[in-house]
Amino acid sequence: MENKIEENNIKIYDDRVEVVYTSGGVGCMLTGGGIMFLASLFILFYIVPTSGFVRAFIGVIIGGFGALFIGMVLFKVVGALLTGKAVYTVQDGYFKGKNKAVKIDEITDMKWAGSSLKYLAIKTTNRKTVKLSSYNLVPEEKVNQVINDYVIPNATPEFKKNWNKRMSNKGA
Template identity: 85%
Template sequence: MENEMQENNIKVYDDRVEVVYTSGGVGCLLTAGGIMFLASLFILFYIVPTSGVVRAFIGVIIGGIGFLFISTMLIKVLRAILTGKAVYTVQDGYFKGKNKAVRIDEITDMKWAGSSLKYLAIKTTNKKTIKLSSYNLVPEEKVNQVINDYVVPYATPEFKENWNKRMSNRGA
């Protein structure tokens, strides 16, 4: 297979196009997550035991929520990293995420959603919504570029109209 590297996050092969994460991006994400995880543990096991009742109560709430939230996010990201570098793939008429795929000619709308972990919410012709997570491993701009170049030309007129309207509003 011919491999032509266009940009850091986009790989174009003869039979597919992949949006991949970079090692540097993953390193930064895991380092920040690890620091926040350790900060939660520090609050729970160092600050709370040596504090008064009110301060300990607040520490347990902050440290507990931080611990649960950060550990859940780290597990999801680590699981995504261990399943390969490609976050999104366009191949054989399908737009694929890590776990799910949708036929390009069945997509009616697609938009970014999510607050902690970004994902693409894809609406299909049979009224289903499919979520394909980016795990915050790749920049939205690179994914949007792949969608513009490799998905929109083969999509339904409804999707083309929705996508173009959404992308033209981004600059405003």
């Protein structure tokens, strides 16, 4: 299993193709998220206790939601980092995320979704929707490139049509 070609976020092996995160991207994400989390805690534990009622009330709302939201996102991202560098893998007729896999010939549609953490929403032939998160660790363009090059050639005609329609509208 020798690494043939290595692009910034794409690694191609003899038996699989992986979309991986880079250390620089992860460092920036964790640094930014860590600073926002600490700012939320600063608001909660330093600003709020020394403020008047209205300012303290607003501080609790901002600091509380900030700490909870950013803390949950950081927790998910760190959990994903601990499971390996590959965010998405194409192998043995499957498109795999960190925790789930979908058979390529069962995919009918795939699109990007999510607001804080982007994920691929994949619809299958048995009408199930599978969500494979990118944890915002890899660029959409690199994932789209892997899908175009390694998933679409083995996909169903319905998926090819839906994907081509979605990608042709992206530039407009």
